[in-house]
Amino acid sequence: MTQQTKTSVYDQLLVREHLSRATPPATLSEAEEEALRQRIREQLQARNAVLIAHYYTSPVIQALAEETGGFIGDSLEMARFGARHPAQTLVVAGVRFMGETAKILSPEKRVLMPTLEATCSLDIGCDISSFSHFCDQHPDHTVVVYANTSAAVKARADWVVTSSIALQVVSHLHEQGKKILWAPDKHLGDYICRTTGAEMLMWDGACIVHEEFKAKGILDLKKIHPTAAVLVHPESPASVVELADVAGSTSQLLKAAGELPNDTFIVATDRGIFYKMQQQNSHKRFMEAPTAGNGATCRSCAHCPWMAMNSLERLVTSLEQGSNEIQVEPELIRQALIPLQRMLDFPKPS
């Protein structure tokens, strides 16, 4: 492994600059909220559009996606749904790379987002020119990138993977004797490296939400709730993943919440997932895993500030004005589709 970080991701100037623009949505009265929801329902119908939301968006947005025949899922499931659905406009509630992935899989469709300012610390921290240079320095490595990257970074990769299939793909490459260059999440990369034994070079990126979960906080919470199962997304640090009863992608954690016999769960991923977890398991209790604790800033919580930018107001404006359309150059789409298609063609883990 290489390139371990010495400073927090928060301290990186680019991330701070983007965070300063991540303004949370205004609080609305029930009547205001319903009025916006009604306008969105009408716009979706009038414009032959479908709402596709990520698990980490607000419960209001997720419920609206369900109610209007749209979809809730992880980034790959969202893009797959968009490609299958007959609507000509996909409204993607999530962060920018998700809109780009939807566009890559559905280049003939219009992809709108509530805001193009909603990004991801992993995407910001992996710019194409530095990444390309890193790849050029290691031509004997197979380049595997996480879905949380720009279209340009995907286009430079041999494989794109999501957290639900990363272990299987890297194991497969490792069995073929391939050395891996992995980007951008060092925690997820480290987890894959520990689990598969593959030889991996790491990019130095992290998710500002998952990096904040603390092992000590989880251990303290376990003392109060000794029978609770711990569910962890592997974008979290190794000390947190070690405490997991189940570590996995959002979809895998949702599945575990339904299958494990425990009635209480400590969940180390964005709290947006609680909407689906609670809906599917109404008799179970879900608690956020503690983050930075005492003295924490408002950013140190289990919710992504960029996912939180997906508000009803922004959604209705985007639909009514056709604004915030995702644009990806056709040549970039062609190149990025190659490593994405490799993942789509890879046998799905059971």
Ligand code: SF4
């Ligand atoms: S939760 Fe983390 S990985 Fe997901 S979009 Fe936000 S910053 Fe990126």
